Amino acid sequence: MKGICKSFPGVVALDNVDLTLRPGEVHALLGENGAGKSTLVKVLTGAISRDRGDIILDGNPVEFSTTAEAANLGISTVFQEVNLVSAMSVTKNLALASQTGRFGVISWKKARQDAREKLKRLDLDIDLEQPVGTFSVAIQQLIAIASALNDNTKVLVLDEPTASLDAQETRALFDIVRELKSRGIAVVFITHFLEQVFEISDRISVLRNGQLVGTKPIDDISRGELISMMIGKELGEVESAFSRREGKEPGAEIVRAEGLGRRRTLQPCDISLHKGEVVGLAGLLGSGRTELTKLIFGAIKNDSGTMTVNGKQQLPNTPRKSINTGIALCPEDRKTEGLVGELTIRENIVLSMQAKKGWLRKVPFKEQQKLAAEMIKAMDIATPDAEKQVRQLSGGNQQKVVLARALASKPDVMLLDEPTRGIDVGAHAEIIVLIRKLCEEGLALLVASSEINEIVAVADRVVILRDRSKVGELVGQDVTRDAIIETIAGEDVADS
Amino acid sequence: MTLNKKYLPLIATIVVFVALFVIGGSMYRNFLSTMVLGNILADNSFIIIAAIGATFVILSGGIDLSVGSMIGFVGVCMAVLDSMGWHPLATAIFMLFFGVAFGAAQGFIIDFCKIQPFIVTLAGLFLLRGLCFMVTLDSVPIQHEFVQFYSSIKVDLPGRGVLRSSALVMLVALALGIFIAHFTRFGNHVYAMGGDAESARLMGVNIRTTTVKIYALAGFFSALAGVVYALYTSSGYPLAGSTLELTAIAAVVLGGTLLSGGVGMVAGTLFGGMILGLISTLIIFNGSLNSAWIMISNGALLFLFIVMHRVLVGSFDLKGGTKE
Amino acid sequence: MSQIPDINMGGTTNWFAKIRHSRAIWPLMALAIILIIDAIIMPGFFEIRIVEGRLFGNVIDILYRAVPTALIALGMAIVIGSRGIDLSVGSIVAICGAVIAWRINAGDPHLLVFFYALLAGVICGMWNGMLVAGLGIQPIIATLILMVAGRGIGLLINSLYGGINPSFESELLQGMSTGSVLYIPTRLFAAAAVFFGLWLLIRRTALGLFIEAVGGNAAASALAGVNSRLITFAAYVVCGFTAAFAGVIMTADTHTSDPVSIAMFSELDAILAVVIGGASLSGGRIYLGMTVIGALVIQALTTSILISGLPPEYNLIIKALVVLFVLFLQSENARATFGLMFKRDVK
Amino acid sequence: QTIGFSQVGSEGDWRPAFSQNMRETAEDYGVDLKFANAQGKQEEQLRAVRAFIAQGVDAIVVAPVVVTGWESVLQEAKDAEIPVFLVDRDVEVSDKSLYVTRISADFNLEGKLAGAWLAAESVGTCKIVELQGTTGSAPAIERKGGFEAVIDQFPAMEIVATQSGDFTTEGGKKVMEAFIKSTNNLEGICASFAHNDNMQLGAIQAMKEAGLKPGEDVLMVSVDYVPAIEDALEAGDANASVELRSAVGKFIYPVILDYLEEPKELDKWIVIPSDLHTQ
């Protein structure tokens, strides 16, 4: 790729970027949120058109205007926001990409077989007839990878594939990546997890503000150098942010749930949240973390258990009531549950707070602007102004808007479901710092995360879920990486 | 329960249809008969054919309002060309091509200019209806003997009922529609587009060709509906089929297809259309209502059906496990 | 489908560029073109005189006749903003008309009858809102029920006292519809009042934001604490209200209640006005001012067809072509391809 | 006796009066009337006739939406030995034995009557504006045809503007407003011919609002003779209306009942007379 340029209204997303990929290498593409990584791969794979520049494949300049054409030429992609049609079954989704069948006729038997084979390569054994939307984000991610791979793939682009995978799944994915690499496929790998970069990649390229900072072999660069390449300044505190912090005594109890559960969704479990305390929520994918946060928030109706907020019985609740009593949720899936893509950043940020105030008492426009500007500054959201549509933001920045909105409603309790999914190192550290700050200000926080490091870094107390029921709780000194993993694994480890 | 959830709306539609049919039978003499069933199939055949095309459009998240005008336009062309000595079959084929071309043009405008389908096809509705008036203002009979031959094709049903040729054409069209929707790559693309157009695009569905194909297919089915209507009434009438687009859309939606796209089945459309026919027939059998009450009962029965449908789907859903 | 706008906002400092990039330019331009063509085919088109104590002329006529469409379209814009649609507006007009004729002939005070009519519209809106927000029925189908039954209800009300299309006399209502104040048609004041009221309701309270949020993403809005059902419900009630207001004006215009044919196809014109005003039928945005411009475009077109002297057979074709033309004007892609008006500047 | 009656719709003033008369007089004749309203759609009407056949009524009365398209369904009625009577509009069928008779007025004649009256009143010199019915509908086409047939005889009579007012008061008013503007306050216009009274009533309102005097400045002639136009004639706002009788039950039922008693060949058209009413 040579001299690629792309601008959107108000932003130059890519400015003269060159990128070379060699067969059989894993090329990591790094940069802060909004640096232009996703845009670059979208250009590379025909999802959007470029303003200028050439794409040269095997020595020949190539042109394509759709992802299908790109895939035929050998460039396959898994995009950042999981891109599957959630109402359709797995088989049907996988059949979208494949070109089998004569006269456009599909044999579902064959399609199912193909699908099963494709998924087998990723060690995925799921019901092919279920709509994709019923699976967790992680499974969907794997399905998307399966669908992107085809026989003549020369370049595979993975845009933050590991953002919602746990360690085990990531390892499985890396095995696949290594296998592809050995077949001579060039893999472009975008992630914000630096360990993974060092683990798998051969070379790295760093983007900053739409410009290429540099391309280097992985062996020539240290972690520190890499981070400073990305954010353009030294950052010791990035590292220190992840170190465990000793908690102080938690304050008064705000939320107390007893036997909260719902049939087929979550076994009844107890949980309590205190002022000035961060509770981590750990578990494997599908263990029910999302469900627990939603049950507390009232987004899913419970069929058992009771809950008290500030000592008052509060059941059955709805999201609106929860927000009114000072509970805020940052949902996991920002695209479908988090943001209103059509609306601007300002409007999204104001929404919750306004809902709390009611429709009659409108927050004056000036105040909205002020609030949005503050939030953009505080969260370091990369945008020219607050009037940009949220759907035009990069993934990480969207996540920040979700957080900003929850904060704007001035909650006492924040439920964060995967708050750092898809967020760059710098911002990751900032969010962890933010969580701690909020905690010090007396908020009660519940943080569900797949990243055990993160939980260890922020949590005073950890609740561990397995197979949709609570299996343990660790407090204070006991919160360590190993202890959490052990509890998550439970008897499985003991057996083996 | 092993029943796939996606069949629920369809099953509910069928259940409600049968229930209404039986209730009608208990109220009116001669209602529960193959004759009435045959009538419903024939009298709604063109609505259902047009609705099959509309099903694809709606599945893809779009809408097609040009259906009714297309029926009128095809009719007047058939009639006028008949008076100029064309064989009805030749005109029919010609009009089917026209339908495909017109639909494709609509699809192209929708995708290329990024104009909303509702509006493009609304312009199509105005345009085709206007063209009808250009062709003729009178109603014109089709006198070719082929028409007699066509209407003489019948399959007897047990009892006094018959399956008329229109119903037969409709059943063939239905089979074709089901095949295209569920057994071709195109059909899969339609569902994908309706489910999530952006994802479908990123997964390699060519949105432009698919859109053009969808509206071309809808154009084909509405032109076919026009042909059936013209042969069925053996005439062309410039006002024929007005507001039929809404009836077709209602048939699709009553058949369990979501207007937001991505969810639904072609087979449901058959029953959706038949339910509309059943409602009208019930009111005619009653016969004691004045115009005011006829309109009100039409709405009330529609409401009743929708509520029954929702209750059925809802109660199944609870047994079926977690709700979305 | 995300549509990536290609315009370069780099140098929007001068007013010319600002206007060029404002979304209002295209409908306004369409309106201007239609009026210019009118002026060419009919000399004296812009002439305005005073007849019978009010302004009289084609331009006034367009404004005057656009009022009902604009009123209905305003409500429609709000429903469309919530990702809904209301097909029953024509029927609501019919019901209001019947209520007016009925109560006036029954001798109620006319001001009270005016409120009865509005109340009838609000009740219709509540019914629609209940079906959509309460029972979760798809808007097209939910409002189709009232569309089918509504005119029958109108007929029924008429037949309550044995009238076939009864007429009535009311100085108050007719004055509001066809009268004038200070030479200006009263209905323009009425429409302006409704417009301003709606604007206050939508933009001075948070209702607009909530409706747009629900229309953009109902699930996310609910999780953000918006009562999405109530908001959807409210949108239909507002739409019922504006349709009823239009109903008062339309019925008083002919001072007859004719439920079967009054406001036929008005839902299509209203939707068209909203879309010409730049809103998307997939919800998420409400543009009140632009909707009014959309209604003016449609009425200017209708009026020009009527005065053009062409036989009525051509009405629909002309309408179709003009609508397509307006939409082409609005479409980035079409403009770029056909090189219409402005060349895009390449930086 | 059970009789099925398929009516066109319920538009305007005239047709509901017609339906109401049919329903009310049915009792007088001891007829059980099954009433179906096609809302202007032929497909609904075909459905109704088929349903009547399935139901096994004794006779079917149809007021056709359109003249064409009746061949096969009338054949079915004949096969089921149910006699069919037409009221109002005609049908075009190759085999006239498919229906017993048509009992109705003559639209074309109505147009002619209006034209003749106008020719006499204006002494053969007149510029006319015309308010058409729904484009493509039978009464619109036939009334226009009859009217033009007469005025074509007079070189100094011509239609200078014509538009569709869709048979509604609202439509008539809008169209007349536009005519007023486009003809500079109806300058030189001597008459307004409307295909039905409702449109004419709308036109009268529009003219009054523009400060014109309908009935004096301009001759107003229309068709139907509904109660509202009677008032207008009285007040001098309208000049003439051709009556299309709506109280026709007394013409129709006896014919049908006699036929059911004793089937016999009848004339294919029993014309109900149209009268011209003037101020």
Ligand SMILES: Nc1ncnc2c1ncn2[C@@H]1O[C@H](COP(=O)(O)OP(=O)(O)OP(=O)(O)O)[C@@H](O)[C@H]1O
């Ligand atoms: N459709 C669009 N319209 C306008 N601006 C856009 C659009 N898509 C992306 N941008 C802007 O382009 C810039 C680059 O975005 P991109 O998605 O490439 O970032 P990224 O490096 O992938 O970030 P992340 O790590 O958060 O995913 C951002 O400032 C974003 O706001």
Ligand SMILES: Nc1ncnc2c1ncn2[C@@H]1O[C@H](COP(=O)(O)OP(=O)(O)OP(=O)(O)O)[C@@H](O)[C@H]1O
């Ligand atoms: N291995 C698996 N096979 C099949 N289905 C799975 C699997 N893992 C998860 N799921 C499905 O994914 C859905 C989502 O699970 P849930 O949201 O509870 O996960 P979670 O613990 O919140 O994890 P995360 O938030 O990290 O996705 C569940 O309904 C479950 O049926």
Ligand SMILES: [Mg+2]
């Ligand atoms: Mg990205």
Ligand SMILES: [Mg+2]
């Ligand atoms: Mg989760």
